[in-house]
Amino acid sequence: MAHFESHDGTVSYYEDQGQGPPVVFVHGFAADTDITWGRPGILDAVADKGYRILSMDLRGHGRSSPGRNPAMYTMERVVGDLVVLLDQVGLRQAHLVGYSLGSRVVMELSCRRPSRATSVTLAGIGAKSAAPKRIWGSEEIATALETDKPTEVHSPRARAFRAFAESTGADRSTLAAMQRALIDWPRPRPEEIAVPALVIAGVKDDLAGSPFELAERIPAGKAVEIRGNHMNAVLDPELPSHICQHVEAVENL
16 A cells, blocks of 8 residues: 545545556545445456556544544545545546445546546445535434444434444544535535546435436436345445446457
8 A cells, every 4th residue: 555645635545456547446435445336346347357447545534633523524625635545646537437435536526637537436435425515414424433432323324324433444533524524525526527437326325316317417328227225235246247337348449
């Protein structure tokens, strides 16, 4: 693993493997590179198809800098880390692949800095998760992450986030700070994505919602469903195949 330092001093870790057109992977909330992409074999599968793979741990996750101040997790800073990574490795642009929260980061970068994205793959996201931020219940999730009495968490969504954070061994106070920061993140703007986009979600992913409805809002968007729900869709062996097919199609344009 290598690392880079962002403008505010936050240190983020990343991995760089393989050769070929660059593909950058951004994991989901409460996970890290290994949990979302490594263990399911996605990184190796895509690298084996002849691509250079870069994958980073978001701030507050994995080996990257933790922090319990919500100001550390503004959209500008989280997206800025991805720009710094591209600069660090000398890439003008790359294919960007996200899962869940990572897809929101990828989406925002492709809107703010379109010249840095060759294409985007937005996995673990759909019409629900790209809806206005008010439906997310970030404060409820943050409270569930912090409580010493998890049996008193009544929201199924909040319970799921708490259980996943416990299963990954993440710092729950750090994650709670990030959830509170998400309240002020801007509304998603899929209509402004100017590069080819593939939206992928598990057929049982009630958290994400329909990938097809989201893809319809993207000028060059298309969608596909895979097996699984929000927590286990990354285990579908078809996921890396869909990623590679999308990237290859864009490379051949």
